[in-house]
Amino acid sequence: MANFLFVTSLIVIWIMLLYHMFLMLGGYFHFFRYENVIPEWKKAMKTLPKVSVLIPAHNEAVVIENTLKSMVRLDYPKEKLEVIVINDNSSDATGSIARKIAAQHPFIKVVDTVAPYAGKGKSSALNYGFQASTGEYIIVYDADNTPEPKAVYYLVMGLMNDEKAGAIVGKFRVANAKKSLLTRFINIETITFQWMAQAGRWFWFKMATIPGTNFAIRRSIIEELGGWDEKALSEDTELSIRVYNLGYYIRFFPAAVTWEQEPETWKVWWRQRTRWARGNQYVITKFLLQFFKLQRKAIVFDLIYFFFTYFLFFFGVILSNTIFIVNLFYDLNLTIGIVSLVLWVLAFLLFVTEVFITLSIEKTEMTTENFFIVILMYFSYSQLWIVLVMNALFLEIKRVILKQEIKWYKTERFE
Incomplete structure (x- = not known):
């Protein structure tokens, strides 16, 4: 029995590793191709549409000024742009700071959430802000983001030129990447995720996931879907699946770049x-239970990917590690002891290779320091993710059983 479980866990792990290698290759190919469309797309950009930028903000006094200054620097006609700061039940100076800047720039306005929207989390705030918007396209930025001047222009460019795209997703970089070892880990994680999971899935399958920030979506889609799901803690992933179910795809277009702050302490992370x-x-869970109601069965492929990532893969790692450790103290009669060690070494090398090739896409990240950080990351940060996901699963099962109310945790910002 131990041999069967051990082999099964190794198969699950290697399926994910090889699939990520496949995605990494797709991401690398996409890097060399995504800019090819820009010269042709520019020709359609003579008459630009009205755009609404939504910025949900709950106690964001530390970062909101820099974010709004980046909105002022956007290379997009201000008469075609409205920036809506959604002051969501803030108890700090978020509202007063935003209003001070809005007084100097007519295209910026501040709305304060009221019941039943106030203090319920990002989805609720976005739904409230959407009601105050008038743009043909809706763009979302988190309150700690500083998009590059061309970011909004490129997001709009994607929607204007690709009628099959329900949403356009840009790239985000870590603004405080060199602040600590943790932010260095996160920087590598975000680069890898975008060029592997986002660019790779787009290249091979024409699929990507809406992130929490730096994306544009058609107003008509938000209206048809009835807004954001206020029960979803990952409102971006949930929205992605519903967009696909309408018959659109989500395009990853990394020409649109924003910089965001990441957690600087392990507690916040x-x-x-x-x-x-x-x-x-x-x-x-929500969409697998609705399998037969989904209009586009291709969505199931992505759901299986997430299922493997957040369930099977982590269970496989935990199971293999547990059996391996138990076998050190109690003979389980494993017949593939040496083979398992070889596979573990190969998995480690494959992990380092995948991550470092992905990092090479961002030229500034191909450093000796990052090479050693990637190695350290495998033995620390990546292993901690396993514990985190299992804890999250326990909390989610507990919430469902006890019918607890979903509570939104607002990420702490730093100076």
């Missing part, structure tokens, strides 16, 4: 990532 994991687990 744990809470933020736990929310992400719980949110994705909610989405997976």
Whole structure:
């Protein structure tokens, strides 16, 4: 029995590793191709549409000024742009700071959430802000983001030129990447995720996932879908699946770049990532239970990917590690002991290779320091993710059984 479980866990792990290698190759190919469409697409950009930028903000006094200054620097006609700061039940100076800047720039306005929207989380705030918007396209930025001047222009460019795209997703980079070892880990994680999971899935399958920030979506789609799901902690993933179900795809267009702040302490990181994991687990469960109601069965392929990521893969790692450790103290009569060690070494080398090739896409990240950080990341950060996902699953099961109210954790910002 131990041999069967061990072999099964190794198969699950290697399926994911090889699939990620496949995605990494797709991401690398996409990097060399995504700019090819820009010269032709520019020709259609003579008459630009009205755009509404939504910025949900709950106690964001530390970062909101820099974010709004980046909105002022956007290379997009201000008469065609409205920036809506959604002051969501803030108890700090978020509202007063935003209003001070809005007084100097007519295209910026501040709305304060009221019941039943106030203090319920990002989805609720976005739904409230959407009601105040008038743009043909809706763009979302988190309150800690500083998009590059051309970011909005490129997001709009994608929607204007690709009628099959329900949403356009840009690239985000870590603004505080060199602040600590943790932010260095996160920087590598985000680069890998975007060029592997986003660019790779787009290249091979014409699929990507809406992130929480730096994306544009058609107003008509939000209206048809009835807004954001206020029960979803990962409102971005949940929205993605519903967009696909309408018959659109989501395009990854990394020409649109924003810079965002990431957690600088392990406590903040744990809470933020736990929310992400719980949110994705909610989405997976929600739509797998609605399998026969989904109009586009191709969505199931992506759901299986998330299911493997947040359930099978982590269970496989935990199971294989447990059997391996138990076997050190109690003979389980494993017949593939040496083989398992070889496979583990190969898995480690494959992990380092995948990540470092992905990092090479961002020229500034191909450094000796990052090489050693990737190695350290495998033995620390990646292993901690396993514990986090299991904890998130426990909390989500507990919430469902006890019928607890979903609580939104707002990520702490830093100076």
